[in-house]
Amino acid sequence: QCKNYPEVSNADVSYAENCQDVTITCKTGYQMIQQMTCTNNVWMYQPCCQLKPISCNAAMRYRTIDGTCNNLHKPRDGSFKDTLLRLVPNAYEDGKHLPRFNGFDGYLLPSAGEISQKVLTNVSEPALTPLANLHQVFGQFLAHDIVLTKTLKTPSGGNYKCCKGTGIDETLGLRGEPCYPIKWPNPVGDDGCGNFVRAVGEIDCKSRVREPTNFITAFVDGSGVYGSTEDESNSLRSFVGGKLTISAHALLPARSNPDDKSNCILFTDNDFCFDAGDKRVNEVSGLTALHIVFMRYHNLIAQQLSTMNPSLDDEILFQETRRIIVAIIQKITYQEYLPLLIGPAAMSQYGLTEPYSYNPNISPGVFSSFSAAALRYGHSSVPNKWTYGNSRLPLSELFQRPFYTQTRDGEGYEDTIKGMLVDSSQEIDLAFNGGFQVDLFNTDAFAGNTLAAINIQRGRDFGLPSYNTFREACGLPRLNSFNDGTAQFNRLQMVYSHVDDVDLYIGGLSEDPVTDGFVGPTFACIIGRQFKILKFGDRFWFENAQPSNPSGFSEGQMNAIRNLTFSRVFCVAANISSIPAFAFSHEANDNVLAPCADFSIHQRFDYEPWRNLQGI
């Protein structure tokens, strides 16, 4: 029998018949580096495959599709397939790659299933916040612009089943790879076992520490609209007039492979799965609608630029339009969405209100604590019932069904948008809507779980340290007993035996919201610090007019972007007659509901600064 060779990421390993000789071939784009290591006083080589270096053109006018060459010193930072970053050192059980599973007292941590079952509560009706439901849906759209981790697949590309029908399947590696199934105290799902597969990661050639891989660009750069690879981007372009491809009724195009039904459920013979820059586009109707909004807005802008600058070719029209759409997404994120979420104090504490100045010393990327915990706050804010025309539909029905935005020649899209404006986001706490229960995850990948349990388990898979470590890193006092925190925090002693065991996701959700915001101080800190590096570490940020950005917007163009509201985008990209001045909040004295035709409230986008683009 052949001896197991040490694991080599991003390589194909094959053994010769004599079992002595091993051939290790790095995958395309990777190169072999041989590292000398000393084990038991014997020197040996430890091969490792690492991404090949790339060279950048500093004068490039447009950001690359895959995010490379944004930071000229560290051209892969923040790009497609970069690894996640740490705010604090990992807490893997072995310091390298095993999930955190032992508690402070040496006993196993409570299982994610037990926590979900005993601590989290179900609510069928949302606790109203003054935020429109659109706020949390945009949060998801934004999450899908910043991070996508994938789970390990079988050699033939299939899903691992870690439970095998009769409880946990020990043969697949309980705490190693690929499986890390979730134990449930009461037999739910598969005999007390919930399927869970570890995230794809990269083992660092020097430290041998595993870090999860991000399969999209970290920058807020519209990758959800345009994709994160050239191939993806090309498949979404029409190559005429700078526009993106559409299907009938100006909806998103169908997937190029009609047999690909992943994360997409078809209702009738006429439905089809949508394609967009991010493959999670069909996850829930509201998210799908936002993808349609930005795709349509892209095509409207391209049309306008082409009318004003008839000599421009498709490529320039596409790139110039993309630049504007990215700027609009950045503006909506930082000026409309974030201040409501983390509140004005955190906005200034984390430096988000400072005037823009590009900092090449920032390593742009995504914190693992942001991906596996802080930004998943959103799962607690999703309401169970969604207004759709004259009905209110349960989340579980809207889940993964493009039908709801496609139906009635795209009227369903209009109904989805109108519903998101009138419904409310739910409070961010330990109460989750009933829709995120077992039936929602009755798929191969997640069988027998709740979304909250998956989030807790993902945090352990990523080796996130516990909640108190993050409080400390955020300058907040550690909690020394379960009585030190909120009433919600106090309930955690039902499952955890020590306060230092509490998972970041659960601890974060148990906090009271910050003043004039909706998340607690720990999530506000992680989110604030994340958005700080995605802004000041983005050389192509829309307000970067310094020489570091060869294509900086003019002052006039920047002002046009700053003056555009998300509400105005809906006025143009959907059939809306009236909308509040700011779409993320409900109508109020300081947020008047006005007809779209009232340009004193809903200022039109000023295209003038884009006249005479000739000569680029």
Ligand code: HEM
């Ligand atoms: C109907 C609504 C939603 C559904 C069905 C849903 C479902 C999911 C699922 C299945 C995952 C992957 C879990 C894992 O394997 O670890 C996930 C990840 C995630 N979700 Fe949601 N989600 C929803 C809404 C939201 C919202 C509103 C936000 C933010 C405001 C959000 C933020 C995230 C983030 C940041 C991740 C991690 C992404 C990654 O690193 O790959 N989600 N969600």
Ligand SMILES: [Ca+2]
């Ligand atoms: Ca991105």
